[in-house]
Amino acid sequence: MGENRSIYVNYNLPPGFRFYPTDEELVVHFLQRKVALLPCHPDVIPDLHPYPYDPWELDGKALSEGKQWYFYSRRTQNRNTNNGYWKAMGMEEAVVNGTTGKRVGFKTFLVFYIGDGETAEQGVKTNWIMHEYRLSSDSGSTTRRSSKSDYNKWVVCRVYETSSSDDEKDGRDLSCLDEVFLSLDDFDEISNSH
Numbered sequence: 001m002g003e004n005r006s007i008y009v010n011y012n013l014p015p016g017f018r019f020y021p022t023d024e025e026l027v028v029h030f031l032q033r034k035v036a037l038l039p040c041h042p043d044v045i046p047d048l049h050p051y052p053y054d055p056w057e058l059d060g061k062a063l064s065e066g067k068q069w070y071f072y073s074r075r076t077q078n079r080n081t082n083n084g085y086w087k088a089m090g091m092e093e094a095v096v097n098g099t100t101g102k103r104v105g106f107k108t109f110l111v112f113y114i115g116d117g118e119t120a121e122q123g124v125k126t127n128w129i130m131h132e133y134r135l136s137s138d139s140g141s142t143t144r145r146s147s148k149s150d151y152n153k154w155v156v157c158r159v160y161e162t163s164s165s166d167d168e169k170d171g172r173d174l175s176c177l178d179e180v181f182l183s184l185d186d187f188d189e190i191s192n193s194h
Contacts, residue, residue: 019044019065023095026070026133027105031156034072035135045156047072054081055112055128055159068160075134075155084114084123086130095133108132131158 021030033040045063048071053061055069062069079086088110095105110130113123133156 019063019070021070023107023131023133024098024104026156026158027095027135028097031072031105031133031135031154034156035154045070045072049073051076051079051081051086054083055126055130055161058159062159068158070156070158072154072156074153079110081112084112084126086110086112087123094136103136105133105135108134127162129160129162133157 030040030045046061048058048062058064058069058071062071064070088108091109093107093109094103095107096102097104108131110132112126112128112130114126115123134152134154137152
């Protein structure tokens, strides 16, 4: 599958409608239908191979709603981008059907690091978070039009930037990029001036 470098234009939803799906809705309504090759209306989430892109480059390529970006991607172990990498936080949470209580998928938490390495010691941790949703292997509701192996090939992702609680406490509002590009001396100078 080729890399999608075209600008993604959000579909116009009717006035007053916003795209704020729950974890269950992302897995059941969007990801299960994608894997089963069934139509999804509205078809608003694009396919994107995100790993050449840094998270701040997703605007215009992924579906954005507020300060969150959504996209489908092929599942991969290589999560390197142009300037960093996504590292799993070691947390995985089950996504369950609210009606039946049945597990329908999993949500993996990842954080973005700037740098070349793949360990926390080699990169600079940012405030960018990704939730990567995948189907549970025992999800059998859509096997009619897709094979079991397709369940492991696709994920749907939600990306957003959190604010640092320390920055909020002292009144400074530095983005992760500001923090990375400020040297420690400059940061100390700014801190001492307040």
